[in-house]
Amino acid sequence: MSEPRTASLRPAPPEVDRRAASQAAVAARRARAAVKAAIAAHEVSPLTVLDKATAEPEGVEGRLRVTEFLLSVPAIGTTKMKDALERLAISPAKRLGGLGRHQRLRLREFLIERESRSGRQKNQLVVLAGPTAVGKGTVSTYIRENYPDVLLSVSATTRAPRPGEVDGVNYYFVDDAEFDRMIADGELLEWATVHNASRYGTPRTPIERALEAGRSVLLEIDLQGARSVRAAMPEARLIFLLPPTWEELVRRLIGRGTESAAEQQRRLETAKIELAAQDEFDHRVVNTDVAEAAREVVDLMKIRTAPSRP
Ligand SMILES: Nc1ncnc2c1ncn2[C@@H]1O[C@H](COP(=O)(O)OP(=O)(O)OP(=O)(O)O)[C@@H](O)[C@H]1O
Ligand SMILES: Nc1nc2c(ncn2[C@@H]2O[C@H](COP(=O)(O)O)[C@@H](O)[C@H]2O)c(=O)[nH]1
Numbered sequence: 001m002s003e004p005r006t007a008s009l010r011p012a013p014p015e016v017d018r019r020a021a022s023q024a025a026v027a028a029r030r031a032r033a034a035v036k037a038a039i040a041a042h043e044v045s046p047l048t049v050l051d052k053a054t055a056e057p058e059g060v061e062g063r064l065r066v067t068e069f070l071l072s073v074p075a076i077g078t079t080k081m082k083d084a085l086e087r088l089a090i091s092p093a094k095r096l097g098g099l100g101r102h103q104r105l106r107l108r109e110f111l112i113e114r115e116s117r118s119g120r121q122k123n124q125l126v127v128l129a130g131p132t133a134v135g136k137g138t139v140s141t142y143i144r145e146n147y148p149d150v151l152l153s154v155s156a157t158t159r160a161p162r163p164g165e166v167d168g169v170n171y172y173f174v175d176d177a178e179f180d181r182m183i184a185d186g187e188l189l190e191w192a193t194v195h196n197a198s199r200y201g202t203p204r205t206p207i208e209r210a211l212e213a214g215r216s217v218l219l220e221i222d223l224q225g226a227r228s229v230r231a232a233m234p235e236a237r238l239i240f241l242l243p244p245t246w247e248e249l250v251r252r253l254i255g256r257g258t259e260s261a262a263e264q265q266r267r268l269e270t271a272k273i274e275l276a277a278q279d280e281f282d283h284r285v286v287n288t289d290v291a292e293a294a295r296e297v298v299d300l301m302k303i304r305t306a307p308s309r310p
Helices: 014-040 046-055 066-072 078-088 101-117 136-146 176-184 204-212 223-232 246-256 261-276 290-301
Strands: 125-129 150-152 155-157 171-173 188-193 199-203 216-220 237-242 283-286
Touching: 014 046, 014 066, 046 066, 046 101, 046 283, 066 078, 078 101, 101 290, 125 136, 125 223, 125 290, 136 150, 136 216, 136 290, 150 204, 155 176, 176 188, 176 199, 188 204, 188 223, 199 204, 199 223, 204 216, 216 290, 223 237, 237 290, 246 261, 283 290
Parallel strands: 125 216, 125 237, 150 216, 155 171, 237 283
Antiparallel strands: 155 199, 188 199
């Protein structure tokens, strides 16, 4: 008599488990080798890899040993790698995903310093996006006040000013007719209706002038705007600002107290969509501390290597 067909309910025999585990190990090794080859070929910035490792410690990038990671960076050989790890106080046994916060920041600084030393710095157009209330405005204001070399673009918007906001500093507050005119006259590099409410747009001329004059420019805009800038200027660098946790994001939005409960709800719905799109960005920065996040953003503006495109 034949066996009843319940084989799939039984535990797999050990040799099947072993085979599956060995196939998974081979696939993981190949994926890590591909990442290292991409770094070595300048196809991906080591910083992008470090960012991904931070976001997903158990992902391909997170599983890279810090030694193999550094050795894949062009012009770093065994001696430089060992010196660097000693200077950064990082054990060679560590994987990228297992670095402590301070170790990660030291490694980041090290990579940025190398990149900015490695050649001519290019004027950068950098987009800072992220969910509502993550602190984009706060971090951008900190950059404007502490890094005068960076031009912070001032957007036009049809929304009403909040208490304390100044026309021409925080936004150009315009009515619908004026916004329509700006679109019609091609004055905006990009524009979007945000949170299904008001329209926001980036004036084109100040950006073009600043880039021509050798300054870096920072745009603090929403996800739709970031996508439009990427389509119009593929060389732009896209940074996604993340909250330490979802709960903290909600706390910041409610704590800011500038929106009604209905508007807060609407913004949180958009925030979920925006968070799901973070992989489209070249870099991710977590805004735990404003000064630290601002420094990370400004540091990223100095990097020359073309970011990898997902
Ligand atoms: N690192 C931080 N720690 C604690 N609070 C912060 C931090 N960064 C920003 N905040 C606070 O979070 C609130 C939201 O910040 P902000 O208005 O800058 O966010 P935003 O991303 O520009 O929001 P939106 O997209 O809705 O305009 C503010 O009250 C701000 O003071
Ligand atoms: N696409 C664009 N989005 C912009 C621009 N300026 C700001 N923004 C984004 O709008 C929301 C809401 O801002 P708030 O000041 O009303 O809270 C936020 O995500 C901004 O980043 C722009 O020029 N283009």
